[in-house]
């Protein structure tokens with residue numbers, strides 16, 4: 001998020017000009033130190049109080065994080081997630097007013113491989129992040145993005161938990177927590193057993209060069225920055241969820257702020273993710289089932305966070321991303337960001353207006369046909385938005401696409417490698433066998449399995465795959481799961497076909513009898 005333009009622009013009161021004149025709006029005693037928005041000047045103390053209160057209020061209001069629960073904080077090193085980390089530290093401190101009672105851990109994903117960074121550069125960044133995390137005393141996991149290649153296919157299956165009354169279970173958890181432990185003795189900082197389990201697999205040197213190359217190959221097959229960012233977001237999420245599962249966390253805390261979410265909301269619309277807007281921007285994102293993602297920073301603007309970090313010396317690290325140093329128009333996400341941020345400069349309520357609109361969105365309970373209801377997108381794990389009626393905008397898009405494309409579209413080619421694309425590697429029947437097992441996707445002669453990714457993806461994720469020249473380098477866990485789902489749906493339709501003549505039609509007659517009469 002680029003905040004440089006707006007960051008301190010006239011927000012910090014110049015000590016020379018107005019020191020004696022302006023008092024804090026809140027306590028009316030101390031001299032104001034900053035103007036949060038026109039007419040809202042606060043002193044240092046009141047600003048801190050306001051900031052801290054917002055964080056606790058967000059968590060308190062939603063009652064999703066239970067006392068004693070293990071929560072994994074996704075920290076990118078940027079200002080927003082570092083402010084989140086700082087708030088958790090403060091909240092767990094001995095003299096915190098309303099003490100937080102969960103057990104935090106931190107995860108950082110190093111994406112240096114996609115930026116072509118050298119091993120030395122990546123190690124330097126990780127060392128910086130490591131020392132930042134060490135200061136907190138929380139368990140932490142520093143994970144190279146390459147680890148995504150080792151994920152099991154099960155990461156793509158949402159794990160459903162028995163859902164009972166959430167309000168009741170929250171109260172139960174609080175009671176249990178109070179009984180089982182005197183409140184003040186639970187200090188996550190001294191959980192040695194967890195501390196010892198850290199950072200073993202986190203040394204980038206341990207990552208085989210081949211894995212780095214595979215990941216680079218994958219991204220080199222993606223033609224646009226828009227699709228690259230989308231794919232990276234997907235992979236990163238899978239890695240976060242998987243880390244949370246294997247390390248025993250049940251919540252994932254994300255540092256997305258209000259400005260970020262406003263940009264995301266508009267960008268999502270442009271990317272065709274309309275059906276997922278609500279779940280993507282809400283406080284609580286339950287799509288993974290057992291791991292619930294929460295966004296406690298969603299009420300803060302980027303400006304507020306920058307001011308807070310500046311005034312209270314919250315450390316953060318500048319880490320370049322795919323978007324860094326790219327032009328405004330290089331991707332849909334980047335363009336939306338620049339649009340919102342520039343508009344915000346002249347119209348300070350831009351972000352809050354977009355954000356409040358997002359608040360009103362709710363996941364519409366689309367009339368799902370029962371058989372299709374559990375179908376989730378293979379990539380983003382949202383409910384598939386492609387199983388819609390014939391009059392939907394999606395169908396209209398498909399029709400116009402068909403009309404304007406004579407013959408096979410590039411997507412069909414790349415999505416059905418069995419008919420069009422071979423893996424490129426020399427691959428004859430004999431010595432190709434081993435190779436094909438490794439690739440699983442690209443070669444048709446392995447059991448005649450046809451891959452149909454298209455039907456497993458939501459509209460927007462289909463667009464991302466369309467922007468890829470080939471899918472051969474997609475991580476194995478994705479391809480295995482895709483094959484499994486394809487096989488399952490084939491079997492389903494086969495069974496349906498076999499039993500079709502025994503099924504009753506809607507008016508109660510069996511089709512065969514009907515034919516006779």
Ligand SMILES: [Zn+2]
Pocket residue numbers: 024025026027028029030042043044045046047
């Ligand atoms: Zn004050």
Ligand SMILES: [Zn+2]
Pocket residue numbers: 377378379380381382457458459460461462
């Ligand atoms: Zn999707």
